[in-house]
Amino acid sequence: MGCGTGYMIRPAANVSLPGKRPDLAAFILDARLAADSVAVQSLPLCDLRLMNDARFPWLLLIPRRAGASEIVDLQEADRLMLFEEITFVSIALRTATVCHKLNVAAIGNIVPQLHVHVVARFRQDAVWPQPVWGFGETVAYEEAARDRLVARIRAALPA
Amino acid sequence: MGCGTGYMIRPAANVSLPGKRPDLAAFILDARLAADSVAVQSLPLCDLRLMNDARFPWLLLIPRRAGASEIVDLQEADRLMLFEEITFVSIALRTATVCHKLNVAAIGNIVPQLHVHVVARFRQDAVWPQPVWGFGETVAYEEAARDRLVARIRAALPA
Numbered sequence: 001m002g003c004g005t006g007y008m009i010r011p012a013a014n015v016s017l018p019g020k021r022p023d024l025a026a027f028i029l030d031a032r033l034a035a036d037s038v039a040v041q042s043l044p045l046c047d048l049r050l051m052n053d054a055r056f057p058w059l060l061l062i063p064r065r066a067g068a069s070e071i072v073d074l075q076e077a078d079r080l081m082l083f084e085e086i087t088f089v090s091i092a093l094r095t096a097t098v099c100h101k102l103n104v105a106a107i108g109n110i111v112p113q114l115h116v117h118v119v120a121r122f123r124q125d126a127v128w129p130q131p132v133w134g135f136g137e138t139v140a141y142e143e144a145a146r147d148r149l150v151a152r153i154r155a156a157l158p159a
Numbered sequence: 160m161g162c163g164t165g166y167m168i169r170p171a172a173n174v175s176l177p178g179k180r181p182d183l184a185a186f187i188l189d190a191r192l193a194a195d196s197v198a199v200q201s202l203p204l205c206d207l208r209l210m211n212d213a214r215f216p217w218l219l220l221i222p223r224r225a226g227a228s229e230i231v232d233l234q235e236a237d238r239l240m241l242f243e244e245i246t247f248v249s250i251a252l253r254t255a256t257v258c259h260k261l262n263v264a265a266i267g268n269i270v271p272q273l274h275v276h277v278v279a280r281f282r283q284d285a286v287w288p289q290p291v292w293g294f295g296e297t298v299a300y301e302e303a304a305r306d307r308l309v310a311r312i313r314a315a316l317p318a
Contacts, residue, residue, distance in 0.1 A: 079246065102231070107262045
């Protein structure tokens with residue numbers, strides 16, 4: 001109580017200790033997401049990555065917010081920015097692939113780090129009309145094909 | 160071309176004929192969505208419905224916009240309203256169920272009418288950690304249990 005020796009030990013109410021507010025801690029991309037995908041672009045909020053699965057053009061949006069797991073737990077400005085990035089990434093992916101359907105999802109039952117899937121689907125793709133999650137086996141890209149797709153997606157993103 | 164007889168026949172450029180702009184045509188809930196779910200509430204943009212599957216508390220948000228299939232094809236005001244409704248419905252569902260994880264998705268490979276899934280997941284549920292789409296068999300609710308859940312969700316929605 002008062003201004004005794006406790007002053008330096010107890011933090012003020014408005015000072016966050018590291019780890020107390022996840023969004024102030026350092027963001028580190030989940031190791032499994034990193035292993036399964038390649039970087040496409042750094043957006044204002046999210047890392048945009050391409051899943052290394054040649055069956056579907058499949059993007060991930062990963063907000064750079066340490067500890068985030070649910071969209072609704074993002075601070076409002078971040079949530080609105082995520083929705084905006086989902087929107088323009090969806091449009092860019094459709095432009096780059098001329099797909100039949102977009103599949104957009106935040107699941108996170110296996111990898112808790114918040115990530116949003118944006119997948120370009122075709123009526124003749126490997127598992128249509130099933131969703132991509134949990135069906136069939138991943139097929140790695142040939143490097144040149146992957147790089148061409150990444151270039152097409154980058155070109156379709158807003159400048 | 161002046162105000163001759165053509166005046167009443169040619170529509171002005173800003174008048175949409177029925178069927179030309181999907182959002183001005185009458186919205187009719189898809190028959191399969193209707194058969195698989197029950198009404199919870201009419202939100203400003205969406206019909207909120209509960210899937211008749213007792214394995215998971217599973218909501219659908221269906222924008223009342225005829226012909227809509229992709230989130231990104233909604234007019235901007237509708238898209239922002241959909242994101243807002245997804246947010247408060249997600250929070251209400253978590254409040255009503257105290258679930259471990261929210262799964263949110265717009266897929267639509269089978270039913271093209273735009274609908275967004277918001278599913279409450281538990282680490283001990285029937286197909287965890289798989290997504291709900293395409294795994295296992297639907298289990299219909301007992302009516303009383305379904306009505307109790309619908310009442311809890313309604314109570315958790317903003318007034």
